[in-house]
Amino acid sequence: MDPEPDLVNGFEEFEVEEILDHRVHQGETRFLVKWKGYSDLLNSWEPEENLGNCKESLADYKRRRNVSLSKIGILHEEEENSDINGL
DSSP states (O other), X not given: OOOOOEEETTEEEOOEEEEXXXXXXXXXXXXXXXXXXXXXXXXXXXXXXXXXXXHHXXXXXXXXXXXXXXXXXXXXXXXXXXXXXXX
């Protein structure tokens, strides 16, 4: 059974277990989120504005991936180019 979300100011709020990946689509950075207590089948791509209450998870992700959120789109493009060029 899935856990019940917390209610914060009348809105359901789910706890982030871990941020797994990121991508840039049409200029918007989205993060692949693993929700605490839920199956991996329910992982979802979320824009940063939906992750306002998990700054620690974002910071952990940045440290693990050695990226700056302000440069994440540029880094993502460089990663794709290096994959294509075999670098």
